[in-house]
Amino acid sequence: MPKNFIKELEWRGMIHDIMPGTEEALMKEMAAGYIGFDPTADSLHIGSLVQIMTLVHFQKAGHKPIALVGGATGMVGDPSGKSQERNLLDEETLQHNVECVRKQLERFLDFDCGENSAEMVNNYDWFKDMSFLEFIRDVGKHISINYMLAKDSVKSRMETGMSFTEFSYQLVQGYDFYYLNKHKNCIVQLGGSDQWGNIVTGTELIRRKSGNEAYAVTTPLIKKADGTKFGKTEGGNVWLDSKRTSPYKFYQYWLNSSDEDAENYIKIFTLKSKEEIENLIKEHREAPHLRILQKTLAEDVTNRVHGKKQLQTAIAASKILFGKSTEEDLKSLSEEDFFAVFEGVPKATISRDEIQNGLGMIDALSAKTGFLKSNGEARRELKGNAISVNKTKVKEDFVITPEHLINDKYILIGKGKKNNYILIVE
RNA sequence: GGGGAGAUACUCAAGCGGCCAACGAGGACAGACUGUAAAUCUGUUGGUUUUUACCUUCGCAGGUUCGAAUCCUGCUCUCCCCA
Incomplete structure (x- = not known):
């Protein structure tokens, strides 16, 4: 007897729309359900995390989750939510992306837990041998043009135009569902509201x-409460791949959630029970400055996506960068830890000679390193008391000498609270 | 095809011969406050420069003028109205 999956999603605020009868059908017996993931890049970003969590809940409720990676649909291009025709990816890139996305998804689901083990499929497998004629006879015949034209994804493009390829997309995805329904007894498809x-x-x-x-x-x-897009930072998307978004930045993204957002996110992105979450929210409201919600959220999600070790590094990095750490703390870090903490931070290399005679701050910020765009900007930031060397604020007349080197090799320059640069001496 | 309006820094948007590196708003960055928050207050937001000063920028190319973002000519693009 499965648990009530729909009720679970409901209190977490994860339901936008639901087809009548879904809850009853899922309560009857174990069922299979699927979500499709687009291989448009070689990594998923945290937007997809919502879908991943939906599948995880689905499995926890006792159902069988199927994660579909769209090798075939990726070749067509989903017009939903897109105002313009997209460029097609070449087959090689697509293949590569499919593999990467697949690997990422594998971390979140249980593929070995008896009859409701998760399954991974690629729709390219059933589309690759299907001929065009076969498709338009067996699939196209059942759906009318009028029906297809009525879809928002098509209607909104009537003015700007849309290729036959993207127009057909809904049929391709529709057939996926049909195929999974027929061969894997998949009775429900989950997805974002645009789907x-x-x-x-x-x-x-x-x-x-x-x-x-x-x-x-x-x-x-x-x-997000402030109206900006979820999952975006100045640096672009927040990805699940640590090569694209370092675990530190990933952790920071969640940690920086506003109070309002954190209350919603903790329901969506963690598996904590209703009671646990209610307690956390209560605790947080009593002492908001402790940011219990943000910390719990950031730790939980980072741990699930990047693992315990990476989480520890991210927390350590955050403590060093934002806590009351000093030059001594920096010097106590091993070289390995230092670079792990500052992964993704801009770096520049200069020769030892330059520092031997003392390196002026303007040179260190701009002329020699390019951390800042111009000498003028460097001067302005220095005047504004924004620049620090090894966690100590410095003025314009500060001169860097070899004795400031950490491990006799590098220097940490900070601008404000959130920007860091590393100067490496060789 | 005919007529009209416009193109200014990240965005919006003033300026309509010298006082313009260009009002103002938003954004962004920084400082104070704080919870690595929100709100608020302050500063900065073309380049070289300690200041002064100079250089490059107001769609593109020319021209008029001592002097142009501002006037003239041509070009490119955008929007609107009429056919």
């Missing part, structure tokens, strides 16, 4: 072709 149209084309196709009932659940678009 509603595509999912419904799938349930429609299933009903017409095989007479089965199929269901849909979509999750809301995650919003």
